[in-house]
Amino acid sequence: MKIKTLIFLFCLPFISNSQLNCKNGKNAEGGKTNSCIHKNGKISTLETWDLENRSGDIYGYNNLGVEIFHYDLRKFAGHASVEINYYPNGQVNNLYYSSAPDGGIQFYRYRHEFDDQGKQTEYSNESQPDGFPSLITFIPDSLVKQKEIIIKKPETINYSIPFQTEFVIINETSKKVKIILKAQKNNLIQLNDIEVELLPKEQKIVDRRILSEKFLAQENAYILEFIKVKRLKFKSIIALPTHIDNKKTYTWHVIEK
Numbered sequence: 001m002k003i004k005t006l007i008f009l010f011c012l013p014f015i016s017n018s019q020l021n022c023k024n025g026k027n028a029e030g031g032k033t034n035s036c037i038h039k040n041g042k043i044s045t046l047e048t049w050d051l052e053n054r055s056g057d058i059y060g061y062n063n064l065g066v067e068i069f070h071y072d073l074r075k076f077a078g079h080a081s082v083e084i085n086y087y088p089n090g091q092v093n094n095l096y097y098s099s100a101p102d103g104g105i106q107f108y109r110y111r112h113e114f115d116d117q118g119k120q121t122e123y124s125n126e127s128q129p130d131g132f133p134s135l136i137t138f139i140p141d142s143l144v145k146q147k148e149i150i151i152k153k154p155e156t157i158n159y160s161i162p163f164q165t166e167f168v169i170i171n172e173t174s175k176k177v178k179i180i181l182k183a184q185k186n187n188l189i190q191l192n193d194i195e196v197e198l199l200p201k202e203q204k205i206v207d208r209r210i211l212s213e214k215f216l217a218q219e220n221a222y223i224l225e226f227i228k229v230k231r232l233k234f235k236s237i238i239a240l241p242t243h244i245d246n247k248k249t250y251t252w253h254v255i256e257k
Contacts, residue, residue, distance in 0.1 A: 021037045030051045032048075045058065055074045056072075060118075065253050079099065091116050094112060095111070162246065163210065165250070170251060171203070173255060178196070194206055215248045
């Protein structure tokens with residue numbers, strides 16, 4: 001009896017770190033998804049994979065629906081994976097991200113800790129060689145600019161690098177919504193208005209643009225407007241853009257007023 005009691009007590013810390021309010025599903029492309037929920041019903045983490053289950057993404061949100069992290073995942077050419085523990089209220093407590101190619105000595109490892117409201121309290125980079133700041137979605141702008149000044153491309157490089165800007169809308173409501181992305185005039189690329197319809201809880205990549213060594217800023221690309229529906233009112237919240245390698249993603253979260 002004492003042995004059983006000791007085993008139970010030993011397991012308690014691991015049980016308390018588990019997020020039990022999770023469910024599996026499929027995304028618009030037919031790939032697998034797994035979403036874990038805050039106590040207030042909002043999404044805490046969303047893991048989504050492609051149809052072949054080879055590459056995916058992991059997103060984290062606070063209990064207000066604001067994105068607090070985003071990492072790429074993969075099961076080929078090495079790996080990219082994440083381990084997550086949660087608070088009892090569903091908020092992410094801490095996460096450990098690891099990525100490494102098949103060959104070579106480099107690897108990327110990041111640790112994050114949050115309080116029970118989703119505010120980051122600790123961060124460490126254990127990568128070898130030193131990790132690239134662009135892999136972290138919420139490093140302060142001042143640090144990013146400092147790194148960009150220090151890390152300069154060799155003068156011998158004379159080719160351009162493609163930079164991809166992605167625009168995503170997530171319908172956080174239980175209603176169908178219709179949206180128009182109003183194209184903005186800019187000096188980089190010509191855009192057209194885009195009309196989008198999203199089912200409840202649906203997420204869509206609405207546009208991707210590739211420029212030479214430049215990202216397309218959201219304010220120079222699209223402004224989101226709702227097509228009015230009787231008795232229904234919506235508003236949008238745009239999260240901080242995620243920035244991974246040469247890819248930047250802008251995400252609008254649609255909620256009810």
